[in-house]
Amino acid sequence: MNNEERHIFSVLVENRFGVLARVAGLFSGRGFNIDSLNVAATHDKSISQITLVTHGDAQIIDQIYQHLNRLIDVIEVTDLSTGRHVERELVLIKIATDDQQKRTEILQIAEVFRGRVIDMKPASIVLEVTGDEGKLDAAINIFRTYGIIDLVRTGKIAMMRGSEK
Amino acid sequence: MELKGAEILVESLKREGVDYIFGVNGGAAMPIFDALYNETDVKLIPMRHEQGASHAADGYARATGKAGVVLATSGPGATNLVTGIATAYMDSIPMIAITGQVMTHFIGSDAFQECDVIGVTRPICKHSYLIKDANEIADVVAEAFHIATTGKQGPVIIDIAKDAQNQETVFKYPDSVDIRSYKPQVNGDSNQIAKAAELIKEAKQPMLYAGGGVVLADASDELRELTLKTQIPITVTLMGLGAFPETHPLAMQMPGMHGSCCANYAFTDSDLVIAIGARFDDRVTGDLNKFAPNAKKVHIDIDPSCIGKNVPVDVPIVGDAKNVLKELTKKVDTPDIDPWRNQIQEWKQKYPFEYEQKGNKVMPQFVIEKIYEQYSDAIVVADVGQHQMWAAQYFQFTEPRQWLNSGGLGTMGFSLPAAIGAQLGCPEKTVVNINGDGSYIMTIQELVPAISLKLPLKVFIINNMYLGMVRQWQELFHGKRYSAVDYHDNPDFALLAQAFGATGLRVEHPEDVEPALIKAKGINDGPVVIDFIVDEEENVFPMVPAGKGLGDVIRGLS
Numbered sequence A: 001m002n003n004e005e006r007h008i009f010s011v012l013v014e015n016r017f018g019v020l021a022r023v024a025g026l027f028s029g030r031g032f033n034i035d036s037l038n039v040a041a042t043h044d045k046s047i048s049q050i051t052l053v054t055h056g057d058a059q060i061i062d063q064i065y066q067h068l069n070r071l072i073d074v075i076e077v078t079d080l081s082t083g084r085h086v087e088r089e090l091v092l093i094k095i096a097t098d099d100q101q102k103r104t105e106i107l108q109i110a111e112v113f114r115g116r117v118i119d120m121k122p123a124s125i126v127l128e129v130t131g132d133e134g135k136l137d138a139a140i141n142i143f144r145t146y147g148i149i150d151l152v153r154t155g156k157i158a159m160m161r162g163s164e165k
Numbered sequence B: 001m002e003l004k005g006a007e008i009l010v011e012s013l014k015r016e017g018v019d020y021i022f023g024v025n026g027g028a029a030m031p032i033f034d035a036l037y038n039e040t041d042v043k044l045i046p047m048r049h050e051q052g053a054s055h056a057a058d059g060y061a062r063a064t065g066k067a068g069v070v071l072a073t074s075g076p077g078a079t080n081l082v083t084g085i086a087t088a089y090m091d092s093i094p095m096i097a098i099t100g101q102v103m104t105h106f107i108g109s110d111a112f113q114e115c116d117v118i119g120v121t122r123p124i125c126k127h128s129y130l131i132k133d134a135n136e137i138a139d140v141v142a143e144a145f146h147i148a149t150t151g152k153q154g155p156v157i158i159d160i161a162k163d164a165q166n167q168e169t170v171f172k173y174p175d176s177v178d179i180r181s182y183k184p185q186v187n188g189d190s191n192q193i194a195k196a197a198e199l200i201k202e203a204k205q206p207m208l209y210a211g212g213g214v215v216l217a218d219a220s221d222e223l224r225e226l227t228l229k230t231q232i233p234i235t236v237t238l239m240g241l242g243a244f245p246e247t248h249p250l251a252m253q254m255p256g257m258h259g260s261c262c263a264n265y266a267f268t269d270s271d272l273v274i275a276i277g278a279r280f281d282d283r284v285t286g287d288l289n290k291f292a293p294n295a296k297k298v299h300i301d302i303d304p305s306c307i308g309k310n311v312p313v314d315v316p317i318v319g320d321a322k323n324v325l326k327e328l329t330k331k332v333d334t335p336d337i338d339p340w341r342n343q344i345q346e347w348k349q350k351y352p353f354e355y356e357q358k359g360n361k362v363m364p365q366f367v368i369e370k371i372y373e374q375y376s377d378a379i380v381v382a383d384v385g386q387h388q389m390w391a392a393q394y395f396q397f398t399e400p401r402q403w404l405n406s407g408g409l410g411t412m413g414f415s416l417p418a419a420i421g422a423q424l425g426c427p428e429k430t431v432v433n434i435n436g437d438g439s440y441i442m443t444i445q446e447l448v449p450a451i452s453l454k455l456p457l458k459v460f461i462i463n464n465m466y467l468g469m470v471r472q473w474q475e476l477f478h479g480k481r482y483s484a485v486d487y488h489d490n491p492d493f494a495l496l497a498q499a500f501g502a503t504g505l506r507v508e509h510p511e512d513v514e515p516a517l518i519k520a521k522g523i524n525d526g527p528v529v530i531d532f533i534v535d536e537e538e539n540v541f542p543m544v545p546a547g548k549g550l551g552d553v554i555r556g557l558s
Helices: A019-030 A058-070 A100-112 A133-144 B005-015 B027-036 B050-064 B076-090 B117-124 B134-149 B162-166 B190-202 B212-216 B220-230 B261-269 B321-331 B338-350 B364-374 B386-394 B415-425 B444-452 B468-477 B493-500 B510-521
Strands: A005-014 A034-041 A047-056 A074-079 A085-096 A116-121 A124-131 A148-153 A157-160 B002-004 B020-023 B043-046 B068-072 B095-101 B127-131 B155-161 B168-170 B206-210 B234-236 B272-276 B296-301 B315-318 B379-382 B431-436 B458-463 B503-507 B528-533
Touching (some): A005 A157, A019 A058, A047 A157, A058 A074, A085 A133, A100 A116, A100 A133, A124 A133, A133 A148, B002 B005, B005 B027, B005 B134, B005 B162, B005 B168, B020 B027, B020 B050, B020 B415, B027 B095, B027 B162, B050 B068, B050 B444, B076 B117, B095 B134, B117 B127, B117 B155, B127 B134, B134 B168, B190 B272, B190 B315, B190 B321, B206 B220, B206 B261, B212 B220, B220 B321, B272 B321, B296 B321, B364 B458, B364 B510, B379 B386, B379 B415, B415 B431, B415 B444, B458 B493, B493 B528, B503 B510, B510 B528
Parallel strands (some): B020 B043, B068 B095, B095 B155, B127 B155, B206 B234, B272 B296, B379 B431, B431 B458, B458 B528, B503 B528
Antiparallel strands (some): A005 A047, A005 A074, A034 A047, B002 B168
C-alpha cells in the first residue's frame, strides 16, 4: 500500500489486569498490525502508559484511534506523529568477542553510538544503546558484522516536545 | 449488617430497577440463584438453555429500552451465552450478563466447569469485569449498568467467583457513577449541525437514512419532527423499522439487499444522504463503489468509530441522535425539492413489494399481510431468514420497539426466547413471534417456560420445509444444489406444540389463514403455535445480489 504511514500512539490506560489484552485484541480482531509495543506504569500508579507503533492508511489509522478511545479502560489517546515529539528506544546487544582486537574495535564503535558496556566476559560483551530507530538500526547493522549472539529492543517510547501533554 | 456477595448482587440489581432476570442454574452460580429464591422484586425466570436466557434478556431490553439481565453458571453455562451476547453486541442492546466463576483459588487450574469467560467474550462485549472480592460487587454493578445503557449501548459481563458470592461484607451502593475514562459525547457539535443544515438547504435530491440508533436513543419523535419539517423522503433500515411510520407518504420503506426499489434507487440518485444512527452496513449499501455515488454524506452517530468506517463522510456529527436531531430541526429550512419527491412517489407506485399467487398455495407474503391485518399494533419478534425479510417488507411498522430482530449478527433461534422477554417487559401488548421452520427448532425448548409462565405468545411459523434463505441463494448462485437445507424431516410443529402443552394449529390452505389468526387472538392462557405450510420455493424479492450496486436490484417479477 502506497499511502501507509507509521504512527506512534501514546495511550493512557487504567492500570488494571486485562487492559493490555483488550488493546491487543482490538488490533488482532481487525487485522491491524502492531509494530512495537511498550507498557509501564506512569508516575501515577493507577495509570499505565502504552506506547504503540503501528502503520496503515489514513482510514485505518483513524479507526485505530477511534477504537482505542472506545475501550472503557482507555483514558486518553494521543497520535504523537501528528505533532513534534521525541522518541527513544533502547537495545541490548550481546556480541561475540573471541579476540582482543575485535573487542577493542567493538568498544570504539560503541563509543561512536554512545553505547554503554553492561557486561563483559572473555568471549562476549553486552552493550546498551539508546536512541531513535535510525540510530539503533545503524548500530545493529555494524555490530552484525562482528556476530550478534543475542539482541533485545524495548520498542519505542515517545512524548510531545515542549510543555504540551 | 453484613450480606453475602450473592445477596449484595441481588440488592444491587434492585437498585438498578431490575424486575426480571433470565437464567439457568448451575454449580458456580448456585449462591446467586439461592439469593433469588423467593425474591419478589427481581423475578427469576428459569429458561431451558443459556442461549435462550440471553435472547430473552435481549428481547426484554429491545422491547422496553431497559437493560436485560441474564444469569448463568461458569464454563458451559457461560459459553452458551456467547451467541446471545454477540447478538446484543452487534445490535447495541443494553444487557448485563452475570456468570458464576469457579472459586478464586481454582481460577487458572482447569477446574471443573472452568472457562475464561472474560477472555472468550472480550471481542463481543462493551466491557467486562471479573470479581474475586465481594467488596467490589456493588460498585461494579453500578458501573456495568451505566456502561451498558449509555453511549453506544451494549452488553457488559460480570463474572463472579463462587467464593466472592459467599463472602460476607457490608453492602453500600454508590450514589453515582463516575468513570474518568468513559465520557460519551452526547451533544453534537453546533458548527457541524449548522453545516448539515446548510447542505440540506442546498440539496436537490436529499434523503434521510435512519437506523436502529434512532430507536436505541428513543429519538423517533425527533426523527418525525425533522422529517415532517423538511419533507425529505426517508428510508428506515431493518434495525430501525418503526422509527418512522411506514404508512406515511414520505416513507420509502427499508433499503438494501431485500429493501424497496424506491429506497435503493433513491440512494443511487441522491445528492445528500443524512444518516442517523445507521452504520452503512454491507446489507444496506451493496457494492460500496456504487453506493450513493453523487451524494454528500452527513452521518450522525453516538459512536465516532462508526463514522467513516465504511463510507467517507462529509459532515460527521458525533452525538446522541435525540439531541442532534432536536438541534438540527431547529436550524433547518424546508428545501425546495418537489421534482425529487415526485420521482420518489413514482418509484414507490411503480415498484411496490409484490408477489405472485401460485395456484392454491399459501404464499408466505400473504400470511404476513394477514398477520398485519389482524395484529397491526403488536410487537413483532422475527427470527432470521426469508420470513424475517417478508415480515419487514409486508408488515407496516409504525412505532419504535414494535419490531425486534437480530439484524446485525443474524442469529437464528433468537426470536422465541426474545418474544418471552418482550412479553414479560410489555405485558399489556400482544407479542407476535414470526418464525421460520429452521430457526424455530433451534430454540424450541423455550416453549416450556413460555407455557409455564402462561404467556399469550402468538408463534407463527412460516414453514417452507427448507432453510429458505440459503436455499434461495443455492437456487440463484449454486445451480440449485440444495446442500443441507432440506428440512422436510422436521416434526409436525402443531402436534409438537401440543406435546409441549401449548395450543398447536396447522394451516395448509389460503382460506384457513385468516380464521386461524383470529382464533389465535382468543387463546390467551398460554402460547399458541400456528404452523403455516407455505409455498416451498418462494424467493425474497427485490434482491441486490451480494457485491452488486443498489441500482442493480433484481425486482423479481417480470
